[in-house]
Amino acid sequence: xxxxxxxxxxxxxxxxxxxxxxxxxxxxxxxxxxxxxxxxxxxxxxxxxxxxxxxxxxxxxxxxxxxxxxxxxxxxxxxxxxxxxxxxxxxxxxxxxxxxxxxxxxxxxxxxxxxxxxxxxxxxxxxxxxxxxxxxxxxxxxxxxxxxxxxxxxxxxxxxxxxxxxxxxxxxxxxxxxxxxxxxxxxxxxxxxxxxxxxxxxxxxxxxxxxxxxxx
Amino acid sequence: xxxxxxxxxxxxxxxxxxxxxxxxxxxxxxxxxxxxxxxxxxxxxxxxxxxxxxxxxxxxxxxxxxxxxxxxxxxxxxxxxxxxxxxxxxxxxxxxxxxxxxxxxxxxxxxxxxxxxxxxxxxxxxxxxxxxxxxxxxxxxxxxxxxxxxxxxxxxxxxxxxxxxxxxxxxxxxxxxxxxxxxxxxxxxxxxxxxxxxxxxxxxxxxxxxxxxxxx
Numbered sequence: 069x070x071x072x073x074x075x076x077x078x079x080x081x082x083x084x085x086x087x088x089x090x091x092x093x094x095x096x097x098x099x100x101x102x103x104x105x106x107x108x109x110x111x112x113x114x115x116x117x118x119x120x121x122x123x124x125x126x127x128x129x130x131x132x133x134x135x136x137x138x139x140x141x142x143x144x145x146x147x148x149x150x151x152x153x154x155x156x157x158x159x160x161x162x163x164x165x166x167x168x169x170x171x172x173x174x175x176x177x178x179x180x181x182x183x184x185x186x187x188x189x190x191x192x193x194x195x196x197x198x199x200x201x202x203x204x205x206x207x208x209x210x211x212x213x214x215x216x217x218x219x220x221x222x223x224x225x226x227x228x229x230x231x232x233x234x235x236x237x238x239x240x241x242x243x244x245x246x247x248x249x250x251x252x253x254x255x256x257x258x259x260x261x262x263x264x265x266x267x268x269x270x271x272x273x274x275x276x277x278x279x280x281x282x283x284x
Numbered sequence: 285x286x287x288x289x290x291x292x293x294x295x296x297x298x299x300x301x302x303x304x305x306x307x308x309x310x311x312x313x314x315x316x317x318x319x320x321x322x323x324x325x326x327x328x329x330x331x332x333x334x335x336x337x338x339x340x341x342x343x344x345x346x347x348x349x350x351x352x353x354x355x356x357x358x359x360x361x362x363x364x365x366x367x368x369x370x371x372x373x374x375x376x377x378x379x380x381x382x383x384x385x386x387x388x389x390x391x392x393x394x395x396x397x398x399x400x401x402x403x404x405x406x407x408x409x410x411x412x413x414x415x416x417x418x419x420x421x422x423x424x425x426x427x428x429x430x431x432x433x434x435x436x437x438x439x440x441x442x443x444x445x446x447x448x449x450x451x452x453x454x455x456x457x458x459x460x461x462x463x464x465x466x467x468x469x470x471x472x473x474x475x476x477x478x479x480x481x482x483x484x485x486x487x488x489x490x491x492x493x494x495x496x497x498x499x500x
Contacts, residue, residue: 079427116428147495151488186489187498198484205477211295212332214470215454216478223450224475225482227443232486234439236494238431254430256487259440260480261421262432266441267479268414270448271472272367273402278452279363282403 071097074107078115085115093118093133117254127257139249146245150252173207173216180221184229235259287313290323294331301331307345309334309352333470343473355465362461366468389423389432396437400445451475 075082088094094114097105114136121132177199181188188199209216235255242248276282291298304310310330313321330352337348393415397404404415425432451471458467492498 113429120424120428147491150491150495154484154487181485186485187492188485196485196488198481198488201477202481202485205474205481208336209470209474209478212336212470212474213329214467214474215457216475220450220454221478221482224447224479225486227447228479228482228486229490231440231443231483232490234436235483235487236490238436240494241431251430252487252491254425254428256484258421258425258428258430259432260483261417262425262437263440263444263479263483264476265414265418265421266437266444267447267451267476268370268472269397269402269404269412269418270441270444271370271451271468272412272414274445274448274452275363275366275468276403278456279366280361 069107070104071107074111074115078112078119080115080119088115088118091129091133093129093136113250117250120254120258135253139253146248150239150249154252154256169211170203170207173210174203176206176217176221177203179218180225183218183222184225231263285323286320287323290327290331294328294335296331296335304331304334307349309345309349329466333466336470336474351469355469362464366455366465370468370472385427386419386423389419389426392422392433392437393419395434396441399434399438400441447479 069077071082071085074080075085078085080088085094089096094111097107097111099105118132118136121127121135122129127135188196206216206221238255239248239251242251273282285293287298287301290296291301294301296304301310305312310327313323313327315321334348334352337343337351338345343351404412422432422437454471455464455467458464489498
């Protein structure tokens with residue numbers, strides 16, 4: 069298909085498509101003349117992923133490019149490519165604090181992961197963005213005087229493990245390794261607002277039942 | 285305590301505290317002379333909440349002020365004050381699309397909430413930021429060709445309901461109505477990165493088990 073049709077079918081303006089092409093987020097089309105190129109279903113699919121990463125995942129363009137590069141790196145095995153892609157996803161910025169509260173938070177997180185049977189030690193913990201975000205968030209809660217110890221974290225951890233099984237099942241429904249990596253990236257990012265908005269709706273529902281006498 | 289001690293105990297610089305005072309995020313201290321004021325434990329606690337909302341919750345200053353105003357509005361009942369506060373929390377920006385995919389997403393969300401027994405109809409659904417985020421996110425997934433129908437949403441919804449019960453239990457541990465509202469706001473925001481980072485760690489663990497032969 070031509071650029072105009074790619075724009076129409078993807079809902080992305082031709083100016084934005086050209087920008088993605090220049091930035092290396094979208095692979096070039098098959099050139100048919102000095103001024104025209106043909107695009108296929110692969111372009112359409114990539115364009116939808118790029119748009120979702122940037123619009124829904126609120127990911128900077130440079131990060132989206134890293135994610136896409138990682139998903140295409142043939143030198144990595146499947147688990148590593150999945151990991152490289154999802155590690156590049158944006159996280160809340162770290163606080164960088166290293167006080168006693170922070171050390172206590174790290175100890176609570178270690179105890180939690182140990183209890184869950186997850187293997188995060190040494191470099192794997194040190195450099196994992198999600199691990200750092202978790203420790204920072206637990207420290208922030210404790211600094212505010214809100215409880216966030218093993219007892220409070222365990223239900224969250226157990227539910228996260230249940231979600232991961234369902235999510236990886238969905239990833240494995242994709243027939244090709246590339247498709248699985250693309251799905252892992254997209255589902256990681258795109259299910260985050262689903263999960264958070266459902267939790268907020270559930271809060272409101274539970275609050276109405278407890279404080280405003282709503283019956284289920 | 286004086287401003288310097290408030291700064292030391294909260295870890296917030298005096299310049300930032302003065303900015304929060306000017307912006308109305310922090311209640312004024314008790315003036316003891318033309319140039320000095322006394323601050324108490326309430327200031328310390330408020331300061332930690334403001335810092336958490338802005339740093340951890342990545343909330344704009346104007347929104348943090350709305351949240352704090354809502355928690356102080358005596359004309360609202362407890363459920364409404366909780367709701368007003370948490371409704372002001374930032375969400376992913378809406379896509380504003382209203383095409384067939386979006387309508388299908390809305391239908392899927394309605395079916396989900398109906399199955400869960402949550403009451404979101406009419407204005408309650410129309411104006412709830414979390415509801416709009418949920419519909420937008422489901423539409424984005426479907427546009428990309430990733431499955432997000434009732435079957436995929438139900439486990440997320442059931443787990444969200446379980447978390448809400450645990451979260452509201454924590455909120456109700458706070459002895460005063462004001463403390464409960466403050467806790468609801470803080471826990472809503474501060475547990476979001478906990479939940480998302482645990483989900484990402486769980487993904488990596490589950491991926492290692494499936495694709496790299498890691499044993500639990």
